[in-house]
Amino acid sequence: MKIFSKEQIYEGDALTAKKQGITSTELMERAGTQIFNWLHLRMQGAQVPIHVFCGIGNNGGDGLVVARHLITHGYNVKTYIVNYSKTRSKDFLINYERIKGTTKDWPILLNDAKELPEIDEKDIIVDAIFGIGLNRPIVTWVKQLFNHFRATKAFVLSIDVPSGLETDAVPKDEECVVNAGYTLSFQTPKLVFFLPETAKYTVQWEVLDIGIDPEYLFTTPTEADLIGKNEVLPIYKPREKYSHKGHFGHALVIGGSYGKIGAVTLASRGVLTIGAGKVTAYMPKCGYIPLQSSFPEAMVISDVNDEKITKIDFNITPDAVAFGVGAGTDAKTISAFEAFLKTNTKPLVIDADGINILAKKKALLKSLPENTVLTPHPKELEGLIGKWTDDFDKLKKTKALSKKYKCIVVIKGANTITVYGDKLYVNATGNPSLATAGTGDVLTGMITGLIAQGYDALAATIFGVYLHGKSADLLVEELGYQSFIASHVIEGIPLAYLDLFKQPEPPQVEEAGEEEN
Missing domain, CATH: 3.40.50.10260 (YjeF N-terminal domain)
Known part of the structure; x- marks a missing residue:
């Protein structure tokens, strides 16, 4: 709309x-x-x-x-x-x-x-x-x-x-x-x-x-569109009978540090649950056993360091890359990210500490591939664009960032807004249950997984944000706002997909009963 x-x-x-x-x-x-x-x-x-x-x-x-x-x-x-x-x-x-x-x-x-x-x-x-x-x-x-x-x-x-x-x-x-x-x-x-x-x-x-x-x-x-079911249905790509995992892309999730391996696990689960064919997690050695044990569907490449990422070196060819979830901002991690940006040509989604690194070293923004997706929460966004006087000033400054670096920026909140140049895409799904740790990591994985499947970056972002919120909307009546956790978003993704094609129920008409004597 x-x-x-x-x-x-x-x-x-x-x-x-x-x-x-x-x-x-x-x-x-x-x-x-x-x-x-x-x-x-x-x-x-x-x-x-x-x-x-x-x-x-x-x-x-x-x-x-x-x-x-x-x-x-x-x-x-x-x-x-x-x-x-x-x-x-x-x-x-x-x-x-x-x-x-x-x-x-x-x-x-x-x-x-x-x-x-x-x-x-x-x-x-x-x-x-x-x-x-x-x-x-x-x-x-x-x-x-x-x-x-x-x-x-x-x-x-x-x-x-x-x-x-x-x-x-x-x-x-x-x-x-x-x-x-x-x-x-x-x-x-x-x-x-x-x-x-x-x-x-x-x-x-x-x-x-x-x-x-x-x-x-x-x-x-218009400057802004409201994104609901009718707007995302044309984005959806149906699957053919004879398709296999190779048709749906290979995503690479780079992140994690000692004590924050869960972020990579959540993002990796988001990648596969949204439909990507394969996911590989690149993380410090300390995360190898936890991730392999908790999420056997993922493949793992580990850094030489046990506690943090110090070098990004892999021998796979991913279709999309996510960086930043749980990565920390150690000097060696920043250096590894810098070196990675110089050689990377793959579509990129950056979240969490990846955005914090960009805020520390803004010159790195020039090295981002065109249509890189940034998914900051408010404090991370402030690191990129500075303080804003009000919400309209925030939008103005975010548009300027998007245009200057040709990137897509997701302003996460009650009505998450995707900014692409001068255009705003206002999401209609979601509720306060998403205000809990890890839901942003899941969103990063979902967007990355959609890009890996062949969705262009903007469509993947709009669609991913919609499904992310819809998942929470469908489960919140059962789980409540306070008890909802990030893993529940992943559990709700299948329901959100199915809801795309659910027809509204016709109004119930009561049958006339026999007249009482």
Whole structure:
């Protein structure tokens, strides 16, 4: 699913009105009606008090459409105009007149914090105050209104975005943003729904189709895409009947040090479970027996040193190489990695201490093969790009790194984002169970295993990140967040693959029973 920018949304609205021969007011009616339909389907006429707060721009106009339909369908509605300015949009004024013609209970004008209405915890608040076009500071009394919403603990439904939240900036004052329980976003999700500093302003979100021109939606390139099942299905490569292990590549995992052999084991298991034909682990001698005993499917080449990697020397021809998991940053390990980069021509995935080495010796970034995949956690990313002021600055600096060194960067987190040049791929799977040691090692192995099978580096990264998160999603209900460990991700990979082709179950229809006498 594409994630359109604010400017593209405006462009799509204007083009839709022109191509479909409708006015912006008619498009607003369509959008507001969709919000009403969503509410009506769930409330079924329930007489819970609904407080609709409308701004004086187009988002407020959407709210007036919603309020009008709720009123005409018999709901218990109170409508408020948050009068923060003397300027009104044309479509707001049109819908203001329409709602006045619908009910004798005209919208209540709010001018300051002295007029804040009483709202019960069991009531519903519809937030239609500010939309994506917010271009002014939040005045003090409106900030007090937002705090009033929070204090009531009532359920808040925001239209398009939580009021006060911009689509391309992190709020400077948290109290100037509405905390929504649910946000109904028109046609496309917003990038701010997926960033750590801004996602917290809405617990859940859903996209509503308001009929924006399909050709525009299909042909317009976007900065960001949301990656779900529909996006990864075309990536998947099915297997032929007469294929054998030689068709699915040989991956080499280089890493490990005394006390950290488990990282290589996890990554190697990830390689084979994701479907690679063979995996060889290159590690210090101390890891030979543990890995051979715990994971007999892997082959092992050991360094001459017992506790750390001091030289990278192998006589195999891998199709993809992973470096860094558990490797440490000893001077001899760094020297071995430097020497390896000078001769390596194979696709490369770098994680953990491999990234820490690159952060220590940034000149090595120039030696990376094109489309090398870097998979840092936040602290490792900071070592590469420096400190960032906020999430948007983090994305900007990561894009710059990706473009300069022609590499793919995986920003791991609640919504893992793959950065490739100026393009962002936002992953839709995963949950807090993945916040445990070793899950990143498994991801490194999964991406490496996909590249070894012949997936190009970007497709392998997007697909690997998706399957990694999906594995956790499928197992977390059985295992819980706290008890989930990295090995469980590996156990869930087969389920994640099978889920790609699982059809949604049809709704259950209860059979009519015999009438009781």
